[in-house]
Amino acid sequence: MRLLKLPKNQPMSELQKIISDQQIYFQSGTTKGLTFRKEQLKKLKSQISRFEEQFCSSVYEDFKKPHFETFETEIGLLYSEIDFTLRNLEQWTSKRTVETNLANLPARSYIQAEPFGVSLIIGAWNYPFLLTLHPLISAIAAGNTAIVKPSEVAIKSSEAVSDLIQSTFPKEYVFCAQGDHSVAQELLAQRFDKIFFTGGPAVGKIVYKAAAEHLTPVTLELGGKSxxxxxxxxxxxxxxxxxxxxxxxxxxxxxxxxxxxxxxxxxxxxxxxxxxxxxxxxxxxxxxxxxxxxxxxxxxxxxxxxxxxxxxxxxxxxxxxxxxxxxxxxxxxxxxxxxxxxxxxxxxxxxxxxxxxxxxxxxxxxxxxxxxxxxxxxxxxxxxxxxxxxxxxxxxxxxxxxxxxxxxVHLPLGGVGDSGIGNYHGKYGFDAFSHYKSVMLRPSWPEPNIKYPPYTNWKQRLLRKLI
Structure with a gap:
């Protein structure tokens, strides 16, 4: 987790203030609790249900797309993703015990998932609810906070996404940043702990370059000629x-x-x-x-x-x-x-x-x-x-x-090369917004002298057997 730092005497913009507030909120540890994560996912599902008619109407205004298809290709898939995540989240967040090699015995080893921190999610316009809220489900499940930037191309749908997020979450937890490419540029100039982008390869390269400035991990869901x-x-x-x-x-x-x-x-x-x-x-x-x-x-x-x-x-x-x-x-x-x-x-x-x-x-x-x-x-x-x-x-x-x-939900979605970096859906989405920590627990004794000088021939022979 890296705190936002500004040059001296430079005032914070509204977006910078929100990112700073999210960093503080994440550091409080609130978002990491399993019960909290499940509550937020249930709340999101309930709100999607409440906004369902508005979603369908917004997509129709933007695309003249029938309500049946909006449910089939967007809303229904969001419900499915949330339900699957809720059923499996306790298992995903649990420590996973792994074997310990002979040289490190007696010791115990495990892997633990932890959230990255403050995430940036940039959605796409073609399926404006699915491709914006789907990664948000994964970000919440993994314990992150999120700044969500819906595409401004689908105007009515972007407004509906903003209405949903504003009425569901406090902005220090999840915030919707509406606006054109200038808003996206300002966001990309900030330091995030994770960036998730859905769109075309040309903009994907811009996102990747901006992330590289801060060595921020990215998932790029792009496209191509299938x-x-x-x-x-x-x-x-x-x-x-x-x-x-x-x-x-x-x-x-x-x-x-x-x-x-x-x-x-x-x-x-x-x-x-x-x-x-x-x-x-x-x-x-x-x-x-x-x-x-x-x-x-x-x-x-x-x-x-x-x-x-x-x-x-x-x-x-x-x-x-x-x-x-x-x-x-x-x-x-x-x-x-x-x-x-x-x-x-x-x-x-x-x-x-x-x-x-x-x-x-x-x-x-x-x-x-x-x-x-x-x-x-x-x-x-x-x-x-x-x-x-x-x-x-x-x-x-x-x-x-x-x-x-x-x-x-059991298959990862993601490209390779020009069609993307990384993947998501189900457990793979949780992984995309998680860092996996390796932990080894060793007792304070016994402590054999094999790894310490002097380096003798018998130590070297024993070392070859142990490693």
């Missing part, structure tokens, strides 16, 4: 259904959404037809009229995603409406590695389908690129799936589905 391999033995009835759901939910604004598809050129026609039929089945002939299809969050992101659509390659969709920030579910074919849509994470309802003629070459092309946050393989068999998953590095992978691994 591929989906559609193999010849895939189930051609259910595969398009799962792909359309995973790609176009929240209008494609999902960090683990399948970013592009790889399919053998022989199978491309039936995959494309299946995708088109499934889009029409879910959203009708005009998805703009569908109550289940969201909108792009703001004009800047709308313009960016729109520019990724190559009109000469539109297989279906392609319609846009700037006034309503609407981009139709769009399938591009045939996509190539040189296309604009393949140069960055799409983060929108545009799905490139890339045909390949050689399976091994397709794997090699993915291998050349930054490691993705997620990987999907659609296949009934084991051999090809195993080859893909053994040769490629990724954060998480699923066979024959998309996105649903996020709901498994």
């Amino acid at each position: 591929p989906a391999f559609i193999l010849p033995d895939a189930n051609w009835k259910t595969t398009p259904k799962k792909l359309v759901w995973g790609k176009f939910i929240n209008a494609g604004q999902t960090c683990v959404a399948p970013d592009y598809l790889l399919v053998h050129e022989r199978d491309a026609p039936k995959l494309l037809e299946g995708l088109k039929m499934q889009i029409e089945k879910i959203h009708g002939p005009n998805p703009a009229e569908s109550e289940a299809f969201s909108r792009i969050v703001n004009d800047r992101h709308f313009e960016r995603v729109s520019k990724l659509i190559d009109k000469s390659k539109v297989y279906c969709g392609g319609q846009i409406d700037a006034e309503k920030r609407y981009i139709a579910p769009t399938v591009l074919y045939p996509a190539t590695w040189e296309d604009a849509c393949m140069q960055e994470e799409i983060f929108g309802p545009v799905l490139p389908v890339m045909p390949y003629s050689d399976f091994d070459s397709a794997i090699d092309e993915v291998k050349k690129r930054p490691k993705p946050l997620a990987l999907y393989v659609f296949s009934k068999g084991r051999k090809a799936r195993k080859k893909i998953m053994d040769q490629l590095s990724f954060g998480a992978a699923i066979q024959n589905d998309t996105l649903v691994h996020f709901a498994n």
